[in-house]
Amino acid sequence: MTNAPTAPAAALDFYFDFSSPYGYFAAEQIDALAARHGRTVNWHPFLLGATFKLTGLGPLPGIPLKGAYSMHDIARSARFFGLPYRQPSTFPIPTQHAARAFLWLHGRSPAKAKAFGLAAYRAYFVDDVNISDLGAVLDIAAGQGVDRDELSAVLAGSEIKAQLAAEVEQGIARGVFGSPFVIVDGEPFWGADRLPQLERWLQDGPF
């Protein structure tokens, strides 16, 4: 007797802000982690600034005691994960341009969007490129084979702005308030330090 065919396992939803170092650490690992358990990943660009208004929280560096620790923890966590990292000269930064570029690319090819996303993360957190700058975002996209002029025109329009705003609003409605944030089968996991719990969930099922 054979098992009845089952529906394919649902994709993970991965929310990230391009200004989030822990988001970068997760972006470098999440697809491989999911693939180990027969899952795929939907990447969702997110803007932490939109949640700061709701939670009353703010960027890490400005918080007494916690800010200094966090800068230390970020660099050590990169080494713990075996990832290259250099503290950006300007941190944090607004990431609307990068998020909108990602979203537009994602509508054409999720794989190309992910390649751009990793390139943007590495530019910011390894090569100290300030990706809040529109020109830097266009350069990175062009380096991934994207038509620079076409993307430039898209980012100047209002449609992609509305799309990103809707994407962020949808994330908040699902409870997203940080980066990285993963939702799998309705279960939320916040932080690169929750990847071990996520992996156990994927491997053994709900615990």
Place this chain on the structure above:
Amino acid sequence: MTNAPTAPAAALDFYFDFSSPYGYFAAEQIDALAARHGRTVNWHPFLLGATFKLTGLGPLPGIPLKGAYSMHDIARSARFFGLPYRQPSTFPIPTQHAARAFLWLHGRSPAKAKAFGLAAYRAYFVDDVNISDLGAVLDIAAGQGVDRDELSAVLAGSEIKAQLAAEVEQGIARGVFGSPFVIVDGEPFWGADRLPQLERWLQDGPF
């Protein structure tokens, strides 16, 4: 040729607030973790409320979005660590009495203080005993063989209050702002989710 004798490895400093579930998770593991690498642990009772004034942060449950997630994460983290846990009816709570009792016991016997500390944590996070109550703290200590009347007299005095205030101030001066917080050879680790980084540090040295 033999190696020169080396000084014994320094103890870990472990800071915890009795109202912190992640502090409870770490308290259940920290001595065994340290022992695996030939280390001992100095336990330091801490009051998170004192740092909230400095950091502008506050108790988790009151934070929109993050609060609801945190309550979920705490229960799941307990299962992840294989520890019993029940969400206390009242959370968070003031923990001065428990912290002062711990500190006084620690001056007489660190081992007895740890036994009391674990008993207090389990009373609060497993049996839903509100340990902000002085009587509950005295009962828990009595259950550990402590003279109830003697401890009651100590906790009514001003000396132990000044001692705890100094202990908390010293922690803050070392950068402590959360619970659990571990300092080993000058290196700070915040959160039960940093125990894997702490363990690698103890095993392989600085990374």
